[in-house]
Amino acid sequence: MLREAYSTSLHCVQAQEGMSVSPDVIAKIEEGYAKLQAAPECHSLLKKYLTKEVVDQLKDKKTKLGATLLDVIQSGVANLDSGVGVYAPDAEAYTLFKPLFDPLIQDYHNGFAPDAKQPNTDLGEGKTAGLVDLDPEGKYINSTRIRCGRSLQGYPFNPCLTEANYLEMESKVKGIFDNITDPELAGKYFPLDGMTKDVQDQLIKDHFLFKEGDRFLQAANACRYWPKGRGIFHNNQKTFLIWCNEEDHLRIISMQEGGNVGQVLERLIKGVKTIEKQAPFSRDDRLGWLTFCPSNLGTTVRASVHIRLPKISAKPDFKSICDGLKLQIRGIHGEHSESEGGVYDISNKARLGLTEFEAVKQMYDGIAHLISLEKAA
Ligand SMILES: Nc1ncnc2c1ncn2[C@@H]1O[C@H](COP(=O)(O)OP(=O)(O)OP(=O)(O)O)[C@@H](O)[C@H]1O
Numbered sequence: 001m002l003r004e005a006y007s008t009s010l011h012c013v014q015a016q017e018g019m020s021v022s023p024d025v026i027a028k029i030e031e032g033y034a035k036l037q038a039a040p041e042c043h044s045l046l047k048k049y050l051t052k053e054v055v056d057q058l059k060d061k062k063t064k065l066g067a068t069l070l071d072v073i074q075s076g077v078a079n080l081d082s083g084v085g086v087y088a089p090d091a092e093a094y095t096l097f098k099p100l101f102d103p104l105i106q107d108y109h110n111g112f113a114p115d116a117k118q119p120n121t122d123l124g125e126g127k128t129a130g131l132v133d134l135d136p137e138g139k140y141i142n143s144t145r146i147r148c149g150r151s152l153q154g155y156p157f158n159p160c161l162t163e164a165n166y167l168e169m170e171s172k173v174k175g176i177f178d179n180i181t182d183p184e185l186a187g188k189y190f191p192l193d194g195m196t197k198d199v200q201d202q203l204i205k206d207h208f209l210f211k212e213g214d215r216f217l218q219a220a221n222a223c224r225y226w227p228k229g230r231g232i233f234h235n236n237q238k239t240f241l242i243w244c245n246e247e248d249h250l251r252i253i254s255m256q257e258g259g260n261v262g263q264v265l266e267r268l269i270k271g272v273k274t275i276e277k278q279a280p281f282s283r284d285d286r287l288g289w290l291t292f293c294p295s296n297l298g299t300t301v302r303a304s305v306h307i308r309l310p311k312i313s314a315k316p317d318f319k320s321i322c323d324g325l326k327l328q329i330r331g332i333h334g335e336h337s338e339s340e341g342g343v344y345d346i347s348n349k350a351r352l353g354l355t356e357f358e359a360v361k362q363m364y365d366g367i368a369h370l371i372s373l374e375k376a377a
């Protein structure tokens with residue numbers, strides 16, 4: 001099964017041609033290294049950890065599917081404003097290119113050391129009632145969202161997927177979505193291929209659908225055959241949604257208006273348990289649930305609120321307060337976007353080295369603290 005899924009991949013074809021990395025690819029890796037070094041405006045984790053020694057150690061390595069260090073670094077080389085700058089083309093890349101991934105992962109995920117191990121999954125079943133509404137009067141929080149990512153066993157990540165893989169994966173997960181009977185979760189799958197621009201734009205504008213043309217993903221070779229095999233499942237209320245084959249094979253999302261984190265998590269747990277009964281997902285003993293980007297490994301959980309904190313967000317130390325609470329600030333249309341109308345997307349930053357429930361709790365406790373600061377300001 002594994003071999004079948006991989007057999008037609010671009011990299012696999014290259015791998016069959018010989019296991020050595022071509023001089024052309026090695027030259028591009030070295031040019032990439034030089035470009036990063038020559039760019040004072042670049043502050044990515046890639047630049048920080050891609051030392052000359054690491055380049056020399058890894059430039060002639062290839063995964064079994066034929067992925068090289070170039071596949072890992074090319075997005076961060078093309079996009080000097082990357083925060084992270086690397087992706088794993090397949091699961092093996094995390095071990096083969098360890099000298100780059102391990103320190104980068106440690107830096108991103110609160111010191112998760114090379115010998116650290118992701119704890120067992122604990123989504124927080126039975127504990128959601130403790131997460132009472134963060135903003136019962138509706139003064140600060142517009143909405144709450146919790147998402148996690150999953151990779152289907154037997155398939156590599158985007159750059160190594162063929163068009164046939166994408167279509168097969170889409171058809172498998174669509175079959176699973178069609179079997180959802182719980183009235184709170186049941187809904188319909190909408191493929192991107194054939195969706196009208198108006199419908200797509202509206203879903204993006206309303207924060208339900210992934211955006212189009214992400215240059216970080218494009219440069220990582222993650223958007224091939226787009227829109228084939230991509231799409232979104234959602235229930236009627238658009239409170240339970242699943243993205244298919246954007247950055248990860250699946251992104252499972254629960255969201256609703258207001259600050260009731262417990263309700264949002266409860267629905268996510270129900271959704272994840274329903275889907276995982278029918279689809280085996282890739283999990284690594286050390287790194288937890290496997291994802292395309294190292295920033296999402298482990299729990300894969302990003303729990304966020306859209307929040308207005310006009311007083312404290314205007315202060316120069318707002319970012320450092322959030323850093324201290326292990327929170328990440330994004331703009332109103334997600335990653336790499338700006339705040340509009342004073343609304344910020346604030347979420348837990350680390351996803352690895354803690355449980356899913358702890359990741360949600362990190363956001364919950366941090367936001368409770370920010371609201372108390374806002375009230376006192
Ligand atoms: N609390 C929230 N309420 C409403 N919409 C949200 C909330 N958090 C995120 N979103 C929306 O979800 C969409 C996706 O955001 P974004 O791409 O930043 O995050 P993500 O899905 O966690 O994935 P990634 O980290 O890979 O980018 C955006 O439209 C964003 O505005």
Ligand SMILES: NC(=[NH2+])NCCC[C@H](N)C(=O)O
Binds near residue numbers: 081
């Ligand atoms: N969606 C993600 N994987 N986000 C994290 C990193 C995104 C992008 N590659 C960067 O380095 O800025």
